[in-house]
Amino acid sequence: MSSTKPTIKVRTKDVIAIHWFNAFFWLTLVLTGFGIISGDFVRLAPAFWPTFLQNLLGGNANLVLLHGIGGMVWAGVIGVYALLNFKRVVLPFLKNVLVLTPKAAIADVSSMVITLAHLFGLLKHKSVPPQGRYNGAQRLLGTMIIACSLAIAVTGMYLFLSPMLLDFAGSAGVLGGVFRWALVIHLAAVLLVLLGLVAHIYFAVVEEPESLETMKSGEAEVAFIKHHNPLWYAELEREGKV
């Protein structure tokens, strides 16, 4: 970090590595996934993209294989990492980020609306309620990403493996029906996450580049935490870390 302001280590190298691993695989899988879906009624990307990518990789079969294997590597690595670091990383993260009650959801939505309004100079009289380690928008996004990632991993595996391993024709249409619904869920979950990622990337790059810096070095400025996350700062104070 180039700053000379006092900092505190808030992220370990493995957490940073898994974040960027996740980001890289998301980018790759979204690009390849949008390249697979070809039919005019169902594709999301402009027509040139599937054509370009399928030609580049020598056909859609190769693209499907790449996407499927990539997806399993993504789900596998994150799954194994989560299992191995459940107590140290996953549980504290889930405690901080999961929005499980309607009351918490309402509070987070309210805080997110105020944050977004402030971007456009609106609701200036309303201040964002004091935030913990994650703000309302981050908690809502985190909850959505966790739920959607699980859905994407499960449906993705079914989409990739079931045509190879299961007898669709012999199931009276049941397995094919599951495949079709898996496709809808897979797509909807990806779109939901992408929706949130637009905001996530904007805030990291434009509004709070300090957060991006933290996701590179693991260090966060104490003053930044005190200003943006007073509840977290108080927690760190109690723990004697600042």
Place this chain on the structure above:
Amino acid sequence: MVAKYVMLADTTRCINCKACEVACRAEWDTPLGYSRDWVKEVEYVNAKGLPEVQLFPGRCQHCDDPPCVEVCPSGASWKRDDGIVLVDHAICSGCELCVPACPYEARWLNPVTNTISKCTFCQPRIDKGLQPACVETCVGRALIFGDANDPNSEVSQLLKAKEWQKLVTDEVNIGPNHYYYTAGKAIPDTVMPKLNERHLSGTLMENIVNPLGTLGIGGMMAVFLGAGIKKLIDRRQDVSNKEVSHEQH
């Protein structure tokens, strides 16, 4: 010029011998109870009050705007430049989204391969310069196949010489490339294509998930682009204000 393959069926020459079906099933080794082509027999009482039978040899119509290709999520259903609609079995998952999309009911899930089967105009044969198996075998010469873009081909000559009809309705007109000669008789409704009820999952993806997703992501991008622009303007304003106050001091 690229070829445009079409199939002509002269219903006045068809005798319902099923030789075309047998040839097709032998050529493609289709499972028992399944066939890529068929002959539909329509019985009715004509204007004179007499019973009459019309025979309609049928198969995939290799449409200009094939809905089966449009709904296929993996691109396994695709259309060649010469108009032949094919299925790439290497990537067909057998999800059957294309089955109800076809108004001619020409597609089915093959229980042996677990992929979608349909008539391909015997593409491997025609690529070798041969005729499709059904045409080769038709004892009454009711089926004629060829390149409609070649003015000297038999199909081109026949299309000019006779009054041919296509199986299209006001509801379903997707440019089939299969023509029927009925000697002026109207084609019965039972032979005409019908819009099938699509799978709910496919309809949901097409009409709700995709539009909402596109709109949502586009909207989010627009919102944050606006926020970014506003931030730039505010920064510029701050800099200007600081410069003004600096000059005043």
